[in-house]
Amino acid sequence: MNSKSQMVCIWGGFGFAAVCLMGFILAGFIPPMSPSLSAREIAAIYSENTLSMRFAVLLIMTSAGFICFFVAGIASQLQRIEGGTGPYTMAQISAGSLTALIFVFAAVFYTQAAFRPDRAPEFIRIMNDLGWTTMLMTFAPFIFQNFAIALCILSDQNETPIFPRWVGYYNFWVAVSFIPGGMLTFFKTGPFAWDGLFVWWVPFTMFFGWYVLMFFIVRKAALTGVPGTT
Amino acid sequence: MTLNSRITYIWIVLILATFLSWQFGHGFGFGEDYRSATTAILVITFIKIRFVFLDFMELRAAPLPLRLAFETWGIGMCAILVGLYWTGA
Amino acid sequence: MRESTLKPQAAEPHLPGETGVWMFIIGDVVIFSLFFGVFIYYRAADVALYAASQLTLNQVLGAFNTVLLLSSSWFVALAVHAARHARARLSARLLVAAAGCGIGFVIVKYFEWSEKIGAGYTLVTNDFFMYYFLLTGIHLLHVLIGIGVLSFLWSVIVKGDTSENTIVVLESGASFWHLVDILWIALFALLYLMR
Numbered sequence: 001m002n003s004k005s006q007m008v009c010i011w012g013g014f015g016f017a018a019v020c021l022m023g024f025i026l027a028g029f030i031p032p033m034s035p036s037l038s039a040r041e042i043a044a045i046y047s048e049n050t051l052s053m054r055f056a057v058l059l060i061m062t063s064a065g066f067i068c069f070f071v072a073g074i075a076s077q078l079q080r081i082e083g084g085t086g087p088y089t090m091a092q093i094s095a096g097s098l099t100a101l102i103f104v105f106a107a108v109f110y111t112q113a114a115f116r117p118d119r120a121p122e123f124i125r126i127m128n129d130l131g132w133t134t135m136l137m138t139f140a141p142f143i144f145q146n147f148a149i150a151l152c153i154l155s156d157q158n159e160t161p162i163f164p165r166w167v168g169y170y171n172f173w174v175a176v177s178f179i180p181g182g183m184l185t186f187f188k189t190g191p192f193a194w195d196g197l198f199v200w201w202v203p204f205t206m207f208f209g210w211y212v213l214m215f216f217i218v219r220k221a222a223l224t225g226v227p228g229t230t
Numbered sequence: 231m232t233l234n235s236r237i238t239y240i241w242i243v244l245i246l247a248t249f250l251s252w253q254f255g256h257g258f259g260f261g262e263d264y265r266s267a268t269t270a271i272l273v274i275t276f277i278k279i280r281f282v283f284l285d286f287m288e289l290r291a292a293p294l295p296l297r298l299a300f301e302t303w304g305i306g307m308c309a310i311l312v313g314l315y316w317t318g319a
Numbered sequence: 320m321r322e323s324t325l326k327p328q329a330a331e332p333h334l335p336g337e338t339g340v341w342m343f344i345i346g347d348v349v350i351f352s353l354f355f356g357v358f359i360y361y362r363a364a365d366v367a368l369y370a371a372s373q374l375t376l377n378q379v380l381g382a383f384n385t386v387l388l389l390s391s392s393w394f395v396a397l398a399v400h401a402a403r404h405a406r407a408r409l410s411a412r413l414l415v416a417a418a419g420c421g422i423g424f425v426i427v428k429y430f431e432w433s434e435k436i437g438a439g440y441t442l443v444t445n446d447f448f449m450y451y452f453l454l455t456g457i458h459l460l461h462v463l464i465g466i467g468v469l470s471f472l473w474s475v476i477v478k479g480d481t482s483e484n485t486i487v488v489l490e491s492g493a494s495f496w497h498l499v500d501i502l503w504i505a506l507f508a509l510l511y512l513m514r
Contacts, residue, residue, distance in 0.1 A: 169339035173346035179457060186443055191357050192453065202353065234400055241393040248385050248507075252378065255512040268513040275508035279501050286396045287497045288490075293332040296341065307352055311359050315513065318363025 006076050006222045012069025013215040017208050019066060020103070023059030026052055027110070030204075032195040035132070036188040042128050043121035046114050053114040057107045064103035071096030074149065074214070077163070077221045081156045088152035095148055098141035106135040132184075132194045136203070139181035146175035146210075162221050170213075177206045240285045247278050265319045269312055276308040335399075336491030344498050347461075351502050354457075358450045358509060365446065370514060372447035375440065380431045381511040384424050385503065391420035392500040395469070395493045402481050402489050410489075411477040417496070418469040421462055428459055451510055458502055465499045468492045 024030055033045060046053055071093055078089040113127035153161075153168035180198040191197040251274040254260060260267035280301070284290040289297045334341065362369045398413035432452075435441075442452035472492040475485055 164339075165337060166339035166342050169337075169343040170346075173343050176347060177350055179460065180453065183453060187449070190361075190446065190449070192449065197353065197357060202350070234397060237393060237396045237400070241389060244389045245386060248382060248389065251508065251512060252382050255378070255514060264514040271508050271512045275504055278504050282392060282497055282501050282504070286392050286500070287494055288333070288335045291333050293334055296334065299345070303348065303352075307355065310356060311509075314356070314359045314363050318366045 003222065003225075006073060007219070009069045009073035009076065010215065010219050010222060012066040012073060013211050013218070016063045016066035016070060017211040017215070019059055020063035021208060023056045023063060025056075026059065027056030028052075029056075032132070032200055033128075034189070034195050035129070035184075035193050039121035039125040042113075043117075043119075043124040046124055046128070047117040050114050050117050054111065057110040057114065060103055060110070061107035064100045064107070067100035067103065068097060070211070070215075070218075071100070071145075073222070074218055077218055077225070078149070078152045080225060081152050081158065081162050086152075088148045088155070091148035092145055092152070095141045095145035099145060102134060102138045102141065106131050109134055136181055136194050136199055137184050139178045139203075142207070143175040143178050146171040146178075150175070162225065163217065167217055174206050174210050178203050237285060240281050244278055244281060247274050251275065265316070268315060268319070272308060272312050272315070276304050280304050336487060336494045340491040340494055344494060347498060347502075351505070354450075354454055355505060355509060358454065361446060361450075368445060369447045372440075372445060372451075373511070373514075375435070375438070376451070376511050377431055377434065378511050380427055381507050384427050384431075385507045387420045387424045387427070388500045388503050391417045391424070392497050394420065395496050398472075398476075399486075399489055399493050402476055402486055405481045407476050407479040407481050410481075411473055414469055414473040414476065418466055418473070421466045421469065421496075424462055425459065425466075428455065428462075454506055454510065458499070458506055461499045461502065465496050468495055 028045075028049065033042065037045075074096070075085075075089050075093050078092055079085055082089055109127050109131035113124050113131060117124075150168040150171035153163045153171070154165060156162060156165075180192060181203055183192040184194040184199045187193040187196070189196075192199055194200060251271045254267045254271050254274075257264075257267070260270065283300050283304070284297075289300055394413045394417035398410045398417065401407075401410035401413060432455075435448075435451075440448050442449050469492065472489055475488055
C-alpha cells in the first residue's frame with residue numbers, strides 16, 4: 001500500500017473539519033437559529049444574508065467530499081487490523097459514506113432556503129427545518145461508524161496493535177454522546193431542541209473533536225505502519 | 231473471605247441508605263423542612279455513589295490520581311447540585 | 320478462603336480492567352453530569368411544576384429498581400472476586416444472578432413507563448416528563464448494553480478459564496456495570512426523591 005496515498009486520504013479529515021467549520025461560521029450557525037422562531041423571522045435571516053448563506057452552504061457541500069477521503073484513510077488502517085477488507089472495514093466505509101451524504105443533503109436544503117428570497121416565509125422555513133433535521137437528527141450513521149471502528153480496534157489480534165485500545169473506547173464514548181440527537185423531533189425549545197445543549201453543543205463539540213483527534217490518531221497509525229504489508 | 235464480607239456489608243449499607251433517603255422524601259426526620267430533607271437526600275446519594283466507586287469498582291486500591299478524580303467529582307457534583315437546588319428552593 | 324498473595328488490594332495500586340474502559344467511564348460520567356446539572360438548573364426555575372409532576376411517579380417501583388441494581392452490582396463484585404480465587408463456576412452463576420437483576424430492572428421500567436403513558440404522561444407533557452423519559456431512557460439503553468456485557472462476561476468465564484487476561488476482561492465489564500448502577504442511584508434521587 002502506498003503510504004503517500006494514505007496520507008492524502010487522512011488529511012481529508014482535517015480538510016473536512018476546517019472547510020465545514022468555515023461554512024458553519026459564515027452561515028451564522030454557531031449558535032444555531034432557534035427552532036421556535038416564526039416563519040417570518042426565519043425568512044428574514046435568509047433574505048438579509050442571502051449571499052453569505054449561499055457561499056456558506058457551498059462550503060458545507062464541499063466539506064462532504066473530504067469525509068469520503070477520510071473514511072478511506074481510516075479504512076486503510078482497519079484493513080491492516082482485519083488482514084484485508086473485513087466486515088468492520090466495510091461497515092465503517094458504508095456508515096462513513098452515509099455521514100458524508102448527510103452533509104450533502106443538508107446543504108441542498110439550506111440552499112433552497114436561500115435560493116428564492118421572495119418565496120413565502122413558510123416555504124423558506126420548511127427548507128430550513130429540513131436542513132437542520134438532516135444535519136442533527138441523523139445520528140445513526142455516525143454512531144455506527146464509531147461502532148465499526150471501536151469493534152475493529154478492540155478485536156485487533158496483531159502482535160503490536162495498529163491502534164491503542166483506548167481509541168476503541170473513545171469511539172464508544174463519542175457514539176453515546178450522539179444518542180440524544182434524535183430527540184430534536186420532539187422539542188422546539190430547551191436542551192433537547194436543535195439549538196440545545198444535548199442536540200447541538202455536545203454533539204457539535206464531540207463531532208469536530210473526533211475529526212481532529214482521529215486525524216492525528218489515524219495519521220500516527222499510518223506512519224508507524226510498515227508500507228506494503230497489506 | 232474478608233473482602234467478600236466487606237462487599238456484602240457495603241451492599242447492606244447501600245440498601246439501608248436507599249430506604250433512609252426514600253423516607254426523607256416523605257417527611258421522616260425532617261418534618262416539613264423539605265429543603266433540608268432534599269439536601270440530605272442528595273448528600274446520601276453521593277455517599278452511596280462514593281462507596282460503589284471505592285468498594286465495588288475497587289477505586290480504593292486504584293492509582294491515587296484516578297481515585298482523587300472521582301472523589302473530587304463526587305464532592306463537586308454534589309455541591310453543584312445542592313447549590314443549584316437552593317437557588318430555586 | 321483466606322486472603323492470598325494474589326490480592327492486589329493491599330499491595331501496589333491496581334487499576335481494575337483496561338485503561339480504555341476508564342476513559343469511557345469518565346466520558347460517560349461527564350455526559351451524565353451535564354444531564355444532572357441541566358435538570359436541576361431548570362428545575363430550580365420552575366419548582367412548582369417539577370414537584371407536582373414528580374408526585375405522579377411511582378416511588379415504590381423506583382426504589383425497587385434501585386435495590387435491583389445495587390444487588391446486581393453486588394453480585395458482579397462477588398463474581399470478580401470468585402474468579403480471582405479461580406472459582407469460575409461460582410463466578411458464572413453470580414453473573415447470571417446479576418444479569419437476572421438487570422432484566423428485572425428492564426421489566427419494572429416497562430411497567431412503570433406503561434403506567435405513565437397509559438395515564439397520559441409522555442415526554443412532551445412538560446419539562447419534568449421530558450427529563451424523566453429521556454434520562455431514564457438513555458439510562459435504560461445503558462442497562463440493555465450492560466446486560467449484553469454481562470452475558471459476554473458469562474460466556475468467557477463459563478469456560479473455566481481464570482487466567483489474568485480473563486480477569487482483566489471481567490474487571491472491565493464489571494466496571495461498566497457498576498457505572499450503570501451509579502448513574503441510576505443519582506437519577507433515582509433527582510427524579511423520584513428530591514422535593
